[in-house]
Amino acid sequence: MPGSKLGVGIIGVNPAWGWAATAHIPALRALSNYYEIRALSASSPEAARAAGEAFGVAAVFSHHAEMVEQPDVDVVAVTVKVPHHRELVSAALAAGTAVYCEWPLGRDLDDARAMAALAAELGLRTVVGLQARQAPAIEFVRELLSNGYVGEVLSTTMIGVSVAGDVVVQPNVYMLDANNGANLLTVAVGHSLDSLNYVLGEFVELSALSAIRRPLITAEKTREQIVKTAADQIAVIGTLASGVTASIHVREAVAGGFGLVWEINGTEGTLRITAEAALPEIFPLVVAGARGGGEPAELAVPAALMQKWPALASLEGTPAYNVGRAYAAFAADIANGTHTVPDFADAVRRHEVIAAIERAAATGERVTRS
Numbered sequence: 001m002p003g004s005k006l007g008v009g010i011i012g013v014n015p016a017w018g019w020a021a022t023a024h025i026p027a028l029r030a031l032s033n034y035y036e037i038r039a040l041s042a043s044s045p046e047a048a049r050a051a052g053e054a055f056g057v058a059a060v061f062s063h064h065a066e067m068v069e070q071p072d073v074d075v076v077a078v079t080v081k082v083p084h085h086r087e088l089v090s091a092a093l094a095a096g097t098a099v100y101c102e103w104p105l106g107r108d109l110d111d112a113r114a115m116a117a118l119a120a121e122l123g124l125r126t127v128v129g130l131q132a133r134q135a136p137a138i139e140f141v142r143e144l145l146s147n148g149y150v151g152e153v154l155s156t157t158m159i160g161v162s163v164a165g166d167v168v169v170q171p172n173v174y175m176l177d178a179n180n181g182a183n184l185l186t187v188a189v190g191h192s193l194d195s196l197n198y199v200l201g202e203f204v205e206l207s208a209l210s211a212i213r214r215p216l217i218t219a220e221k222t223r224e225q226i227v228k229t230a231a232d233q234i235a236v237i238g239t240l241a242s243g244v245t246a247s248i249h250v251r252e253a254v255a256g257g258f259g260l261v262w263e264i265n266g267t268e269g270t271l272r273i274t275a276e277a278a279l280p281e282i283f284p285l286v287v288a289g290a291r292g293g294g295e296p297a298e299l300a301v302p303a304a305l306m307q308k309w310p311a312l313a314s315l316e317g318t319p320a321y322n323v324g325r326a327y328a329a330f331a332a333d334i335a336n337g338t339h340t341v342p343d344f345a346d347a348v349r350r351h352e353v354i355a356a357i358e359r360a361a362a363t364g365e366r367v368t369r370s
Contacts, residue, residue: 005032006331009039009073009097011064011088012080014047015054017171019102019319020079025055027324030311034331035075041067064088068095075100075330081174082182086111093118100330102129103281104190105347107181112351116344127330128347130281132195134325136305137285141199141264141271144299149289150266155245156200160260160278162188163232163252166214170221176228183230185210186354188278189250192260193236194342194350195280196246200264203246203353205368206238208360214253236357250278259283272296282319 008028013020028035039059042048052060061067068076068091076092078085078101086106092099099119105128106112119126132138145153162184168176175182197203210231217226237247259277263270269291275283288296307313309328315321329341352369360367 005036006074007038007072010077011041013040013051023320023323026320098125100127104186109351109355126344130342131322131326132281151268158262178230208357209235210361
């Protein structure tokens, strides 16, 4: 681990709500041996002062350009809405800092490629918020497969719910507009897809279907009926590089239904991973398995995986837990010269699959990926 603390500056902090307050700040506070929050940036001087007072940070800014130039900021965390990612990430990279950007990295593949290219050109470390990879259950599933628990993997199926019901919380209203780049496909499908591909490998070909089955959604606070332009049904079927047949169906605005069920079926057994929603980066995952037939029974995640970062034990079960594990792994990567957290290059690969899904759904054609 680093000999001295890494200074973090966070762009997009609201003391009352938001992902910075919910996940990043609790995670960084738990990892106080490795990180120190040294600066915050918000949308106005008033908001910046309120955030600084709420979180005990003296250096606050109402414009990101001032914050990223602070000499004691080593890592900039970008936790704002997706349409602003490219501008803010580019500014932080140009200032010479490492960047942790929330997922989706950009509004589209072009955005993601531009940010990844700039980071590579400048030789800067990056992290993208695909933190489900750091979940102990995901690490456990990879170990089970590597040890032959299911034999040869034949197929995998994932079905999940993102938003249950016809009401969306106010901060997520912008996700109903497909042009903003944050929607069912990029968020719920994107995180779920990344878990599947991280465990089982990439798609080499796929077909897809998307639809808007409930075109009106109610905004929670204003009770306004919002016309939705982003799909609320995404179904994908394809073949992974290993030959595995894979299918995914994630939907929203449904009444009931299990949040996430992901099965991996092999010649010798089955693994079943479940959660309360198709957001494996946030919700705790339960792993069950069966060998040689029968109903899968819960398998305990090894203590060694759960206790990998003891400082985060108090966050287990919260949205900050996997974010904290990503930050801890990033600190170790910097100290050891390793690469264990997903970076902007990994984000580009995920954006490429999302673009392929969009193309397949729009044309009705099967898309082959190199």
